[in-house]
Amino acid sequence: MKTRFLALVVLACALSTSWAQDKSVVLYTSLAPTESGPLAQAFEKKTGIKVELWRAISEKVVQRAVTEARARRFAVDVIETNSPEMEMMAREKLFSELSSPHLADLPPGAIPAHRLWIPDRLNFFVVAYNTAKVRRDELPSSYLGFLDPKWKGRLGIEATDSEWMATLVKKWGTEAGMAHFRKLAELRPDVRKGHVLLAELVAAGEIAVGLTIYNSNAETLKRKGAPIDWVPMEPVVARAQGIALARNAPHPQAAQAFVDFVLSPEGQALLESMGRVPVSRKVRSHMNNFEYTMVDPATVLDEQDKWNRIWEGLFIQGNLAR
Secondary structure (H helix, E strand, O other), rough: OOOHHHHHHHHHHHHHHHHOOOEEEEEEEEEHHHHHHHHHHHHHHHOOEEEEEEEEOOHHHHHHHHHHHHOOOOOOOEEEEEEEHHHHHHOOOOEOOOOOOHHHHOOHHOOOOOOOOEEHHHHEEEEEEOOOOOHHHHOEEEHHHHHOOHHHEEEEEEEHHHHHHHHHHHHHHHHHHHHHHHHHHHHHOOOEEOOOHHHHHHHOOOEEEEEEEEEEHHHHHHHHHEEEEEOOEEOOOEEEEEEEEEOOOOOHHHHHHHHHHHHHHHHHHHHHHHOOOOOOOOOOOOOOOOOOOOOOOHHHHHHHHHHHHHHHHHHHHHHOOO
16 A cells, blocks of 8 residues: 555656646757747747847857757757758658648748748748848849849848759759859858848848848838838749758647647737748638749758859859959
8 A cells, every 4th residue: 555655656756847847848949039939928928938049140050959959958949940941850850740730831841841840931032122222123023133233232132042042053954053143142242141141231221132131030120110111023033941840859749739829810810910921721811822833842951962052152252352
């Protein structure tokens, strides 16, 4: 009897500890604090589960997650960042296969076959322009129009967007695609590191037109009254942002609840209200109401050295030589 009583006490303590653990969830993300904070607060209000949030740029998220996993320090429950970085961590075996009742709401082609991470929002590379410096009717109908010499000194691109170039080259064909980017490089577009920074520089008028602006960044500034607008220039390139469950999550039930919330129509509508592009087909938005070509994150990883080398040669080294 005494042995049975002790066993029940141990079981009760274990259940109590599990319940306590699942009253918090640790999130690593590159989503800006202005969006990740309200998202966490909405989840906390709905579930009573506290979100411990750590935010950094995507490469720092990868670095921390990989370093901790190799040291067998299992602190994180959920990771959310850019899809190439998510694919990189999936290959490092940092994630558990993910399921959710909301997967049926997502475009089937956007879900990786391995389901180790799932898209939760999209970034579209669009053309954004300062409305005080450029009229909408001045913009060409495609990227090809920006090769006109009149745009020299008025264009900007982000310093790490080789995947945008790679996707367009594959779309157009190697010969035509590379000819386009060589001509664009001759115009010496302003190169800045950071998509938020590039959008802010367009809004400030320092750069008239940004060719690789995330529409979510431009939309956020536009909603705040900044003189910036954007157009989905064909062919529009889309890159998914992904979410995943850590393989050794210390709070697995809370982690699953958080993922389900983010992918739910409620979570997706909240992201849309903050200017982020929802991936769910149940949330209608002008932010994704056009045709687009998805970046393949696996291809980005497998071919990144090649495309980074071409990009550096065309746009980075040329700018440094000025």
